[in-house]
Amino acid sequence: GAVVSQHPSRVICKSGTSVKIECRSLDFQATTMFWYRQFPKKSLMLMATSNEGSKATYEQGVEKDKFLINHASLTLSTLTVTSAHPEDSSFYICSARTSLNIQYFGAGTRLSVL
Amino acid sequence: QKEVEQDPGPLSVPEGAIVSLNCTYSNSAFQYFMWYRQYSRKGPELLMYTYSSGNKEDGRFTAQVDKSSKYISLFIRDSQPSDSATYLCAMSARGGADGLTFGKGTHLIIQP
Secondary structure, rough: OOEEEOOOOOOOOOOOOOOOEEEEEOOOOOOEEEEEEEEEOOOOEEEEEOOOOOOEEEEEOOOOOEEEEEEEEOOEEEEEEOOOHHOEEEEEEEOOOOOOEEEEOOOEEEEEEO | OOOOHHHHHHHEEEEEOEEEEEEEEOOOOEEEEEEEEEEEOOOOOOEEEEEEEEEEEEEEEEEEEEEOOOEEEEEEOOOOHHOEEEEEEEEEEEEEHHHHHOOOOOEEEEEO
């Protein structure tokens, strides 16, 4: 299967700081990437759809000014959590869509905001 | 009612048993159905990808979709301890072109 790399795998930050998470498709080009969030014992929840060269589409209830998404190339999308607070602590996972419309996932980033 | 219902388990079975995992859903627009396996603190790994109703087999894994009942299943034959993981069902109307709607995941334990 296709390989998606996500970095960092773990980040601990102070409340009020910003954190950037990178998602890369290593062996294919992805015009569309997705960002999900997973709370303990809960489903993965779609946060936003990231399209290369255009603005991201956010799901209802997700603050676009808090979760900034940039998809500047066909292999890289970034999610920046701005002014992070403890309630933003979660497991963030990206996926990239192949030309066959299959989503492959990164390994996830565990964010802890103190 | 949640869009996708999945029993979180844990489901514990002895090695070699046939495992049956399933999900129900409410959105009749879903056409594409996937099963992902997720190990602790890792991203989901795609196991099966099916379109509409029917069966699909891949090695020890069989996926079944019954759209009339809005019910999907994943069967694992000759289960191994390495199959111990959380199994997530996911679905969408347009395959991977859309964000996926996931179940909560079933935690499966295969006892040696």
